[in-house]
Amino acid sequence: NAGVTQTPKFQVLKTGQSMTLQCAQDMNHEYMSWYRQDPGMGLRLIHYSVGAGITDQGEVPNGYNVSRSTTEDFPLRLLSAAPSQTSVYFCASSPRFAGAREKLFFGSGTQLSVL
Amino acid sequence: GDSVTQMEGPVTLSEEAFLTINCTYTATGYPSLFWYVQYPGEGLQLLLKATKADDKGSNKGFEATYRKETTSFHLEKGSVQVSDSAVYFCALSEKGGNKLVFGAGTILRVKS
Numbered sequence: 012n013a014g015v016t017q018t019p020k021f022q023v024l025k026t027g028q029s030m031t032l033q034c035a036q037d038m039n040h041e042y043m044s045w046y047r048q049d050p051g052m053g054l055r056l057i058h059y060s061v062g063a064g065i066t067d068q069g070e071v072p073n074g075y076n077v078s079r080s081t082t083e084d085f086p087l088r089l090l091s092a093a094p095s096q097t098s099v100y101f102c103a104s105s106p107r108f109a110g111a112r113e114k115l116f117f118g119s120g121t122q123l124s125v126l
Numbered sequence: 127g128d129s130v131t132q133m134e135g136p137v138t139l140s141e142e143a144f145l146t147i148n149c150t151y152t153a154t155g156y157p158s159l160f161w162y163v164q165y166p167g168e169g170l171q172l173l174l175k176a177t178k179a180d181d182k183g184s185n186k187g188f189e190a191t192y193r194k195e196t197t198s199f200h201l202e203k204g205s206v207q208v209s210d211s212a213v214y215f216c217a218l219s220e221k222g223g224n225k226l227v228f229g230a231g232t233i234l235r236v237k238s
Contacts, residue, residue, distance in 0.1 A: 015169070042224070053130075053215060053228040054170070061224060069225065101169055114160075115226065117169030 013037050017102050017118035024092040024125045032087040032121050034102030040116070042105045043085040047071065047098040048120075054101065060085055092125045099123070128153045130216050130229035138235045145203040147232045149190075149216035152197065157218040159183075159192055159199040160226070164213040173201075173214070206236045 018033045036043065044059035046069075056069030060079040074096060076088040085104075089096060099122050103115040133148040151157065158177045162170040174183030179194035190201045199216060216229040 046228075051230055053230040054226075055228075056225055059224060067224070103169075114172040114175070115162075115170070117171065119167070119169045 015102055015104055015116050015118035017100075017121050019121060020119070021122050022124070024089075024123065026092060026094060026125060028092050029088070029090050030092065032089075032100055032102075032123070034085045034087065034118060035083050036085075036102075036104045036116070037083065038104065038106070038116065039082060040104035040106050041082070042107060043079065044069070044103050044115070045075070045077065045085070045087045046101045046103065047096075048101060049098050057087065057100075094125045097123060097125045128157065128218060128220065128227045130218055130227055132214075132216050132229035132232050134230075134232070136233035136235055138237065139206055141208055141236055141238050142205045143236075145201070145206045145210075145234070147201040147214055147216075147234070149199045149201065149229060150197050151199065151216075151218050153218055153220060155220050156194075157220050159190070160217040160219070161188070161190055161199070161201050162215040162217060162228075164215065164231070166212070170215060206234070208236045208238050210234060211236045 015036045041062050045057040046054040048054050055071045058077040060066045099120050102118045129152045131150050160175045161173040163173045164170045174185040176183040176192040182191045188203045213231045215231045217226045
């Protein structure tokens, strides 16, 4: 059982480049989300999706785009990378998210550096 | 808005010492509360949770009690092990909400 798979694990970009962070889950989870983790700031929600075709913004959405064409995949796109986007990115999913009923399953993260 | 405040780390303890990591929250309603743990090089995983006032969540020797009167959810363990070295995150979710709000995380280092 693979769970939540993120690729790549490490990435270095130059300012202005674009790229897509991939996230896939094989648990048929309805809810998927992207967080970024920065020292001293914990995890902050970027975007989330409650099902295929439905996405919404989190706390820090600027500079990022998402789409959810299938239940399994939830890619995160950086349109024009900036040094402020240097961070560790986590994808997380759950079968259903309504308050406390379900727990989040996290991927192992993507470490992104923007020079 | 909702927020979570954790004690700053790192916390360094000797093996078998007692652990407390403080967590307080601000929320408009009656949230559910969580502790997540992140081991080196891994993603977060749920450690324990509590969904209403006075509930006690427990797992792997860790405990936390939902205290509505003090808006707190402190994590405790009676005897820590080297394998408990990790980053611990307190988090909340409003009932019916779609988001988890995390604290900044507390690094725990346990020495043998």
